[in-house]
Structure formats: C-alpha cells, structure tokens
Amino acid sequence: xxxSRTSRPHVAIRMRPVFSTxxxxxxxxxxxxxxxRVLQSVALGTxxxxxxxxxxxxxxxxxxxxxxDLTGWLxxxxxxxxxxxxxxxxxLGVRLGVNxxxxxxxxxxxxLHGIMCLGIFGMSWAARSMPxxxxxxxxxxxxxxxxxxxxxxxxxxxxxxxxxTRVLYDSSLIWLLLTPALLxxxxxxxxxxxxxxxxxxxxxxxxxxxxxPLKLALHSVLVALLSPAAIPLLFLAAGPVLDxxxxxxxxxxxLTWPQLKFRLR
Amino acid sequence: xxxxxxxxxxxxxxxxxxxxxxxxPALRQWRSPPPPAFAPNNERSEWDAAAxxxxxxxxxxxxxxxxxxxxxxxxxxxxxDGTAFMVLGAKDYLSEQLPPSARHLRMQVIAARxxxxxxxxxxxxxxxxxxxxxxxxxxxxxxxxxxxxxxxxPRARIRHWIRAEGRIDAAEGALLLGCASAGQEINVxxxxxxEQLKAPVLRxxxxxxxxxxxxxxxxxxxxxxxxxxxxxxxxxxxxxxMSIPPGHNVNARLVISGSxxxxxxxxxxxxxxxxxxxxVHHDATLNGAARCDGNMRIGECCRLEGPVLVAGQLAAGSQxxxxxxxxxxxxxxxxxxxxxxCMAHGAVWAQRRGEVLAESASHSAQxxxxxxxxxxxxxxxx
Numbered sequence: 001x002x003x004s005r006t007s008r009p010h011v012a013i014r015m016r017p018v019f020s021t022x023x024x025x026x027x028x029x030x031x032x033x034x035x036x037r038v039l040q041s042v043a044l045g046t047x048x049x050x051x052x053x054x055x056x057x058x059x060x061x062x063x064x065x066x067x068x069d070l071t072g073w074l075x076x077x078x079x080x081x082x083x084x085x086x087x088x089x090x091x092l093g094v095r096l097g098v099n100x101x102x103x104x105x106x107x108x109x110x111x112l113h114g115i116m117c118l119g120i121f122g123m124s125w126a127a128r129s130m131p132x133x134x135x136x137x138x139x140x141x142x143x144x145x146x147x148x149x150x151x152x153x154x155x156x157x158x159x160x161x162x163x164x165t166r167v168l169y170d171s172s173l174i175w176l177l178l179t180p181a182l183l184x185x186x187x188x189x190x191x192x193x194x195x196x197x198x199x200x201x202x203x204x205x206x207x208x209x210x211x212x213p214l215k216l217a218l219h220s221v222l223v224a225l226l227s228p229a230a231i232p233l234l235f236l237a238a239g240p241v242l243d244x245x246x247x248x249x250x251x252x253x254x255l256t257w258p259q260l261k262f263r264l265r
Numbered sequence: 266x267x268x269x270x271x272x273x274x275x276x277x278x279x280x281x282x283x284x285x286x287x288x289x290p291a292l293r294q295w296r297s298p299p300p301p302a303f304a305p306n307n308e309r310s311e312w313d314a315a316a317x318x319x320x321x322x323x324x325x326x327x328x329x330x331x332x333x334x335x336x337x338x339x340x341x342x343x344x345x346d347g348t349a350f351m352v353l354g355a356k357d358y359l360s361e362q363l364p365p366s367a368r369h370l371r372m373q374v375i376a377a378r379x380x381x382x383x384x385x386x387x388x389x390x391x392x393x394x395x396x397x398x399x400x401x402x403x404x405x406x407x408x409x410x411x412x413x414x415x416x417x418x419p420r421a422r423i424r425h426w427i428r429a430e431g432r433i434d435a436a437e438g439a440l441l442l443g444c445a446s447a448g449q450e451i452n453v454x455x456x457x458x459x460e461q462l463k464a465p466v467l468r469x470x471x472x473x474x475x476x477x478x479x480x481x482x483x484x485x486x487x488x489x490x491x492x493x494x495x496x497x498x499x500x501x502x503x504x505x506x507m508s509i510p511p512g513h514n515v516n517a518r519l520v521i522s523g524s525x526x527x528x529x530x531x532x533x534x535x536x537x538x539x540x541x542x543x544x545v546h547h548d549a550t551l552n553g554a555a556r557c558d559g560n561m562r563i564g565e566c567c568r569l570e571g572p573v574l575v576a577g578q579l580a581a582g583s584q585x586x587x588x589x590x591x592x593x594x595x596x597x598x599x600x601x602x603x604x605x606x607c608m609a610h611g612a613v614w615a616q617r618r619g620e621v622l623a624e625s626a627s628h629s630a631q632x633x634x635x636x637x638x639x640x641x642x643x644x645x646x647x
Contacts (some may be wrong), residue, residue: 028512070276073276074272074273075270075272137379146389192504207287210283211283211284214280214283215280215282215284217276217280218276218277218281218284220281221273221276221277222277225269225273242284245288246284246285246287246288248287249287249291250287252290252291253287253290253291256290
C-alpha cells in the first residue's frame with residue numbers, strides 16, 4: 001500500500017469535490033504523453049514535407065508568374081530564366097533566376113559606394129540605440145570589404161545577378177523544405193494544441209512561399225538601382241541569413257501564442 | 266546607379282515591410298517596458314505618499330494653530346486656494362461646531378486631541394487628529410490621518426485612504442476603499458469590505474488564538490509524478506494537474522500548467538506557480554511564494570509564509586496565517602474573501618473587492634471540506 005502511494009500519488013487521494021466549484025482532478029498516463037507527442041511530431045513533420053514536395057510544381061509556376069508580373073510592373077530590363085528540377089523521370093519543379101544585363105562596376109561607382117559607406121558609418125555615431133549602431137557599422141564593414149574585393153579583382157567581376165538569384169532561390173527552397181522538420185524537432189513537441197500547430201505551420205510556410213518571389217524581385221531591383229557592387233552585401237545581409245532570422249522570429253512569436261480556440265458558430 | 270521611379274520606390278517600401286513583418290513582435294517586445302515585479306516593491310506607494318504629504322502639511326502649516334487652539338479654542342480659516350479649515354482645541358467637539366442639520370462638511374478638520382466624527386456626516390476634505398479618531402456609523406470620509414488609533418464605526422466608509430500610527434479597528438459593515446495602513450495593527454470585522462490593508466498585523470473578524478497545526482510530525486517525502494519534467498535546478502515542471510496526498514512533503518519548486526491540490530497537512534517547501542486553480546486543504550503549509558493564474562482556495566489553519574499572487578479569487582478559511590511577524594508578506598488577488606479568524610502580516614491587496622465573511626456563512630463549506638478529505642483518506646486506506 002505504501003509503495004503504491006509513493007509511486008502513484010494520485011491513487012492515494014481519490015478527491016471528492018472539496019468546494020462546490022471544484023472538479024475532481026484528472027491525471028494523465030505516465031509514459032504515453034512523451035512517446036505520443038514524439039510520434040505526432042514526426043508524423044506531422046513528414047506529412048508537411050511530403051505535401052510541400054508534391055506541391056513544388058504548382059508552387060514553381062506560381063513563383064514564375066509572380067516574378068514575370070513583378071518585373072513587368074517594375075519595368076525591369078530583366079529575364080526570368082527557368083530550369084527544370086528533375087528527379088529521375090519526374091519533374092519536381094522549376095529552378096528560377098533573374099538575368100539582367102548590367103555593366104561591371106567601374107571606379108566611379110566603387111568610389112561612390114565607398115563614400116556612401118563611410119557616410120553611413122559616420123552617421124552611426126548619431127544613433128542612440130546600440131543594436132542599430134552596431135548593425136549599421138557591420139553592414140558598412142561588409143560592404144566595404146566587398147568593394148575592396150571587387151577593386152582587387154579588377155575588370156573580371158565574379159558575380160552576376162543570375163547566379164545570385166539562383167543561389168538565393170536554392171537556399172530559400174531548401175529552407176522551405178526543411179521547415180517542417182525544424183518544426184517537428186521543436187515546436188510540435190512543445191505545443192500541445194493541434195489548432196495552434198496547424199495555424200502556426202501554415203503561417204510560417206505560407207510566409208516563406210509568399211516571400212520567395214518578392215525577395216528575388218527586391219534583390220533584382222536593388223542591384224539595378226545600386227549596381228552589381230551591392231551583390232556581396234545583399235547576399236551576406238539579405239540572403240540566407242535573413243531567411244534564418246525571419247524564420248527564428250516567426251518561430252519565437254508562434255511559441256508565445258496562447259492556446260487558440262476553434263469555434264463553430 | 267539608375268534613378269528611382271515612383272513604382273520602384275513603392276515596391277521597395279511594400280516589399281521591405283512585408284519581408285520584415287515577422288520581426289515586428291520581437292521589436293515590440295524589445296521596446297516594451299520590463300514586466301512589473303512579482304510583488305509590490307518597497308518604494309512608497311501612491312497612498313503612502315499622499316499620507317506623508319498630508320502629515321507634512323499639518324506639521325508645517327498647522328503646528329502654531331494647534332498650539333493656539335489647545336489654549337484658546339476653535340480656530341477657523343482658509344488656505345490661499347480657498348480651502349476652509351477648522352482647528353479644534355483639546356476640549357472642543359466637532360458636533361458642537363456644526364449646525365444641527367449639517368450633513369456635509371466641506372472643510373479640513375484638524376484636532377489637537379481626540380476627534381469624534383458624528384454619524385452620517387459626509388466630509389470630502391482631510392481629517393486629522395493628534396489623538397484618537399472615532400468615526401461614527403454611516404459617516405463617509407475621503408481621507409483621514411491619526412497620530413494614534415482610529416475606530417471606524419458600523420457601515421462607515423473611507424473613500425481614499427486612512428492612516429493611523431497605532432491601530433485601526435473597522436466595525437461590521439465598514440467599507441475601506443483605497444488604502445488603510447496602520448503602524449501596529451488593523452482589525453477588520455466581519456462583513457467589512459476593503460481594498461488595500463497594510464500593517465504588521467492584520468486580523469480579519471473575531472480572531473481566536475491560532476491553534477497549532479494538526480499536520481503529522483513526520484511527513485512522507487513525495488516523489489515527482491510521472492508527468493513531471495525535472496530540469497535539475499530544483500524545479501518540477503508538470504504538464505497537467507497535480508495532487509499532493511495528505512501528509513506529504515514536497516521539497517521542490519513547482520511549475521504546473523494545470524491545477525494543484527495540496528492535501529491535508531502537507532507541506533511545499535519551494536515556490537509554486539500554478540496556471541490553473543490552486544486548492545490547499547486544511548493544516549497545509551506553503552513555505553515559498555505562491556502564484557496562481559486561476560482561483561485559489563485555502564482551507565482552515567493553513568500557513569502561507571511567502572507572498573501570494575492570485576489572478577482570480579482568493580478564498581481563505583479561518584485560522585489561516587499569511588506571513589509572519591519576522592517576515593512580512595504580501596497577498597494580492599483580484600477578489601479576496603477572508604473567513605473570520607484569518608490573520609496576515611504585511612499587506613493584503615484586493616484589486617477589485619475584499620470581504621470578511623462571517624463564520625456562520627462559510628462554516629458549512631469548511632466543515633464539508635474536512636469531512637470530504639477525511640472520507641477520501643479513509644477510502645484510500647481501505
């Protein structure tokens with residue numbers, strides 16, 4: 001009797017209603033919840049990955065059309081280059097890239113970028129917020145290093161917008177396909193509510209799907225505006241690093257959600 | 266570098282906003298002020314500051330007048346801002362200075378000795394007494410300050426604050442809105458209502474001497490339940506509900522996502538954070554702080570040594586003790602219902618409503634608690 005009381009304490013006290021509003025307490029099984037939650041996470045993660053892989057073809061078409069529309073709307077002198085992604089005989093989707101004829105940065109452009117860099121670096125002293133100040137200085141430092149590398153390379157400019165956007169597309173696609181696995185190893189284990197899981201996953205994945213063509217178009221516009229000298233900075237600051245940052249921000253936000261309730265009226 | 270057209274500028278703005286939108290909650294969190302401390306800190310509160318200012322005003326502005334009135338009798342006058350005042354001498358009575366039909370007093374009253382406020386008088390200015398302050402039945406005062414004790418009559422009402430350097434006795438049906446603070450002790454009779462009480466000793470209703478706890482001498486150590494996650498820093502993080510059987514000792518800090526039931530005579534040595542309801546059976550002891558996001562119900566003769574913060578209702582059975590003379594505590598809840606016979610040391614703060622229940626009203630509930638626990642105990646052993 002004593003052993004059972006210590007190992008299963010809730011057995012020893014069969015609670016009657018103590019006060020008028022008090023309900024008898026429920027007790028959960030001991031081992032099952034952990035195993036059950038791991039299995040749920042794996043199942044949900046796998047299912048989401050399969051759905052994403054199967055939806056890659058229509059998604060690529062959506063991205064392609066959006067990019068075409070955006071470049072047309074922005075009057076960019078750019079071509080959207082597509083190349084099929086094939087696994088065996090099956091076509092999973094299209095690999096996208098934006099090509100644009102832009103001259104390699106000359107000395108005038110590099111000097112202008114350098115002056116702009118120094119100006120922003122000097123202005124960072126006026127910023128009161130420490131993260132903003134440090135962020136501006138890091139960006140200026142990165143850009144200055146990029147300019148230095150381009151100046152050393154001379155006329156043989158190593159980057160093109162097509163390569164840049166293709167790498168950007170690849171990294172974003174890999175992130176998108178890895179997102180269910182990342183959620184399964186963390187969020188699905190912690191979150192108990194199915195409604196929260198579904199809404200949060202839909203939000204994160206939906207954001208990544210919508211952001212991809214927008215990001216490619218934005219990079220193309222910025223390169224057209226600032227010259228290809230800005231490509232190294234764009235890749236380092238607004239490429240895969242930004243993807244990770246945005247995913248972390250969304251992940252942290254959905255973790256703070258209270259339990260959402262679904263009501264049918 | 267090419268020129269920037271309106272369409273391109275618009276696109277840049279929209280795209281940047283859309284892409285950086287997920288950072289908005291983090292930025293908001295970063296810019297928001299830090300959350301308030303768990304319990305009210307030791308800084309002087311709004312009410313204390315008001316009482317201190319009133320005391321300063323009397324000491325600086327009325328010291329000479331009090332000396333004169335003690336010798337010559339009543340002095341009437343007005344401040345520069347037009348506020349009238351009356352300084353009563355040692356042998357003057359307020360009731361003699363008022364017309365027979367007066368029910369509303371719009372002047373400060375400063376008394377050199379004891380001061381008796383007549384029944385059903387309404388005063389919306391400062392009342393100060395160097396001696397004892399007696400507020401008769403149904404009187405309504407805004408603020409009152411006494412250098413000694415204050416007695417609040419039946420159904421009398423304090424609207425903002427009352428401060429006594431000695432003790433405050435609030436009779437049956439009194440209403441203490443705002444803050445009541447005393448240097449020694451506050452006694453609140455049954456059916457009285459309150460918001461903030463601060464004193465080294467707070468007694469609710471007719472208090473008999475506290476009886477010794479009926480907890481068993483040797484408590485059984487309790488093992489962590491199966492649904493507990495133990496990170497190794499002395500915490501048990503429990504996903505779901507938890508019940509501590511009678512006569513058990515828990516030597517851990519508890520974080521519980523569901524409800525917690527503390528059995529009769531049990532003891533929890535660490536802090537408790539319960540996200541559901543918290544039910545503490547009679548003779549139980551909580552040594553640490555208790556935070557409850559739901560409602561909290563405490564049985565008879567319990568001891569809660571740490572601060573208590575309850576988001577919902579707090580109902581405490583008789584003979585329950587909060588804090589100790591050596592270590593003052595703070596009890597904060599949205600609604601507080603203290604059964605007659607409770608005692609606290611420190612501050613009791615009902616954010617919406619606090620009430621002292623008569624013993625007869627809640628006796629049946631408490632006795633059913635005891636019987637229920639005894640029966641459950643018996644059935645478990647059987």
